[in-house]
Amino acid sequence: MLIIDCPWCGKRPEIEFRYGGEAHIARPADPSALSDEEWADFLYNRTNPKGLHAERWRHIHGCGRYFNALRDTVSDFFVTTYKAGEARPEHPRPDVEGSGT
């Protein structure tokens, strides 16, 4: 069972959290301006990468907050977590990369 570092509460076991899908997919400001294809792309298409994946998690049995995480989908390890609204870290800090903390 992974330990996930909630940016608000700190390290907690995985069972306190719920997965929330890919991060940084903003709801369009004016959906009506989008074509059907563009809207379908927003609704359904996700990157599904092999490797680093930015994704949303919610500390549902804790503070209740959504936050974002970078997780390696190959190893299932969290590289880092950050608050919702913050930009995806471009270069994960070398001292935490791979540490899973």
Add this chain to the structure above:
Amino acid sequence: MTNRFRTPSGGRIDRAAPVSFRFDGQTFSGFKGDTLASALIANGVHLVGRSFKYHRPRGFLSAGSDEPNALVNVARDAARSAPNLRATQVEIYQGLKASSQNRWPSLAFDAGAVNDLASPFLPSGFYYKTFMWPAGAWKRFYEPKIRAMAGLGVAPTVPDPDRYTQNYAYCDVLVVGAGPAGLAAALAASENGAKVWLADEQAELGGSLLSETSATIEGMPAAEWLKATLATLAARDNVTLLPRTTAFGYFPHNLIALAERVTEHLAAPGADLPRERLWKLRAKEVVIAAGALERPLVFPDNDRPGVLLADSGRTYLNRYGAKPGERAVVFTACDAGYRAALDLKAGGVTIAAIADLRAEVSGELPARALAAGIDVRPSTVVVGTKGRLRVASAQLAKVKNGQVGPAETIACDVVLMSGGFTPSVHLFSQSRGKLTWDVASGAYLPGTSVERERSAGAARGVYGLQRVLEDGYAQGEAAALASRDFASPARGTTPAPAASSRAFPAVADDLGADGFIGATPHGRNPALAKAFVDWQNDVTSKDIQLATREGMRSIEHVKRYTTTGMATDQGKTSNMNALGIVSEALGESVPKIGLTTFRPPFTPTTFGIFAGEARGDLFDPVRKTAIHDWAAEHGAAFEDVSLWKRAHYFPRAGEGGRMEDMHAAVARECRAVRASVGIFDASTLGKIEVVGPDAAEFMNRIYTNAWAKLEPGRLRYGVMLREDGFVMDDGVVGRLSHDRFHVTTTTGGAPRVLAHMEDYLQTEWPDLDVWLTSTTEQWSVIAVQGPKAREVLRPLLPDIDLSKDAFPHMSVREGSILGVPTRLFSVSFTGELGFEVNVPAEYGRAVWEAIYASGERFGITPYGTETMHVLRAEKGYIIVGQETDGTATPDDVNLGWAVGKAKKDFVGKRSLARAAMSAPDRKQLVGLRTADPKLVLEEGAQIVADPKAPVPVPMLGFVTSSYASAVLGHSIALAVIKGGRARIGQKLSVPMADRVIEVEVVEPVFYDPKGERLNA
């Protein structure tokens, strides 16, 4: 029976404490400290089971948790009956009752052994190839027969009365395995200030030291050193010792699952003790000191009772004082066979011969064997054994230039074999560490780590008592130091080889690193010789060779095709030999063939320990409303709605004192609501308080409806969509003030709706100043429905003007009822004049009783969810999840009116604009009438235009709700049908198994279509 094979002295058993026990109905005696296996061996019993597939007689192969054969059932009583326990791990106690498995009618004569004679017809893949015809016979005939014939133990049929507990724990360093490496690691880690847990699966801590009779450590005999070391560790406050505790699972971030068997070994377990404890231990660092497992040799008839691993034979003698036989043949590929032979000879067992696979036999142990006068035969193999239920002789033959010479028969009652040792890398592999193939020792060793762990001693291929002790100490010290700096990275690293800061001068036999994997040559007709690789699943070398001939190349395929390594022992004794055979058959090196992944659990683990306290009443939480007990006292039948208990209906005694059935009760309740007044507990409705300056804007975005113009004091029926445009939930929403909404949701949907709202609020619109609070448990909701509802409530609500003009339908007023604050809704889910009284839950029952008392003059009738369903269906009101299935738009279920067309945006709006969402052939909600008014359709039944159309008959839709309506005098149904609204008036068909039911498509509102009663 006597302990004929017990040595006169020695061993770790307590000879002052005799223990009598029963095996297959026969009484035996042993001593405290015996396992079932050692006690049976001391009594000369080796036949303890029948094999899985061929029903061949089987004895003990090993002395530990790797035992594949000796699976027994131990039963204290009918409920406390545990199948498939390894006799090598079962500690005997006074009165223990054990029995063998997989035999009929008896162990000595087993009818299933005919499979052995038929074995030429049972090759690998036999099941895949054979039981394919005729279609359907697998389920009806083959599978039940095969399951009856094969198989392991029998599960008890009564509930387990014992208690199992689950505990979380934390430590700095967990040491798995209390052999020499683990003990030294625990010493080092605890001396460096770490909080240490030391767990071992055996009853006694000590590992291989428990079988040592001649070795010395730091000048002391091994047993004395062990005693002193355990005392030292036990005296340290920072050390926790856990015998009988298996580290069975290694999960991410060093979460180790430990199964502690607390009472299994006790004759009379105390009632205060759980039977087993599950420890969910989070360790900062882990030292895996799991030792190594001895490999069998794969030669014909190597499964006969009396053929066992050499070091296990030595353990039975040295640790338990139980001689595995009187005359032994040893077959070995390494020096372990010599060590066992020398110890057994010293214990009074005749060593008839040592057959050594190796051509060159040198070194100290062989020299000692020769000096002791043992017949040592290099380049010699065992090509077979004889004996019906026990080995009686072994056939030995010389191997010269790869050719097996003529066999010589040597009488014996035990054959000891050793193919060398395999490091126990199971936990390391579970931790997802990468194994590397070590050419020198011919073994897979722990390579790159993923978790914060390190292996020590034989588990990483370090052999020799002194080297193992010093390696253990070094790894324990390194682990303790690493645990101080918990934040440092550990993943993807290989622990640097650490040097021990403490020397452990030890004198012990050096076994070297020789060994063999694969099948040994035998020169016999391969069709008739069975050389077992996997004892538990009855896989022979021939099966594995056949799999490679049939095209299997990867060990993963060979494993699944032959089932080798797939038994409950996970191939502890078989995996490496299977690899060796595949490697030889394909002419590829072992690392090219690969290695299957080890998965939890290390050894079979009880369901009880996983269930813990989560059983019976504690399996799932039960939610009850404040009015629950009143309903129970008034005879309600309850139904489960998500976790809630809801009153389903309130049966009354009818004519002749007979209780009404549900149909009669519901008919009476429905009539009462329509004619006078009913009272209903709606407390389970989900409730969310939406508060803040931007609350109305938030509601506008989340719901389809327009909220901005809803005045405080008014209610509105709200519809919520997912972003894909499909109905997600619905509920009545009250606006209490410009910045406060009282939102209700479906009973089952409350958490989902709140999470959906939080998601948008937190991540899409964090700029909105809104607060969401779940208030489901805070409010009791009492629905008073029917033409007399106003008169029932009026005396209780002097402060609120209930008149039609002052308090119209779909309004909310705040006030007090009986001095209790209330939010009063004028709302109806029945089609009658109705109110919902919200009061704080702690006053729910009192207010309910007061309303009930006030309604008695009108014959107020409590009704349950079934009546609620009938009444709402008569009005065509939908239930989300019943009329909708996640693919219904608001328009599909006639809720188009609730969509705010003028709103620029709301969740799901853009999706509704897709052409397909308004296609005319979408399934639309309609009503159905059956030609026979008494006939009630089945919910879920399919609807077609022409039941005689050629198959596949086009399906138009299906029935979503269906009831007998007592008020209307005929059955009613709701359905979703393609282009349904355009079909109103049409006749369609509902084909059932026994007949075709004709239905007419009608408007979905069956009762009071103009809604006049609502505003009465």
